Amino acid sequence: MSLPFLPKHYNAIQAESRLLKFNQISDDEVGVLLRLLVSSKHNAKILELGTGTGMGLSWIAQGLRHDGELISVEKIPEHLEIAKKFFEDDPRIQLVNQDATLWIEENKELQFDLIFADTWAGKFTHLDSILNMVKPGGFYLIDDLNYQVDWHKNHQDKVLLLVEKLKCHPDFFSFPIDVGTGMLLLCKK
DSSP: OOOSSOOTTHHHHHHHHHHTTOOOOOOHHHHHHHHHHHHTOTTOEEEEEOOTTSHHHHHHHHHOOTTOEEEEEESOHHHHHHHHHHHTTOTTEEEEESOHHHHHHHOTTOOEEEEEEOSSBTTTBSHHHHHHTEEEEEEEEEOOOSOOTTSOTTHHHHHHHHHHHHHTOTTEEEEEEOSTTOEEEEEEO
16 A cells, blocks of 8 residues: 655654664554544544554654544554654643553543544453543444464453444444455444
8 A cells, every 4th residue: 555645754763663672663554544534633632552563653743633633552662752752842732651540540531533542441341431431423443353373362252242232332334344464443422
């Protein structure tokens, strides 16, 4: 997929991620969708769970307007250090070095226009708390839903149960997107 208008730090984040042998960066399809969703909201309040080295963050930052705010949570300091190199000075972005489970428990009252759950917490655990944090008209996006050979034995069953639960959730409209690693987009009614 040839993409025009790659995020500002795209190539540098890829290079840093390779040096760290971190291969879980967000797919370009996820990034393009994140940028689109974020750019659709004025005064956007965005939450990313699982910063990794900052690839998804780079797409979000590119779509984020000057009046937007982004909180990105990552528990592994070495990964977050890469993201900090590129985004620490951006006043719109708050980078948090904390386990997402604990962060969710401490911040349940916050509301967001978009939540990108790219880690276990907010997807397979604490799902109800995270869905309650989505504003009406806001989005919830998850990826890594298509089967991968390196998944442990029962993970596919967990993914299928999660997808069915979300597709039938009474407070959200859902749209499965079968590109890249597989995504599911929800919009709160």
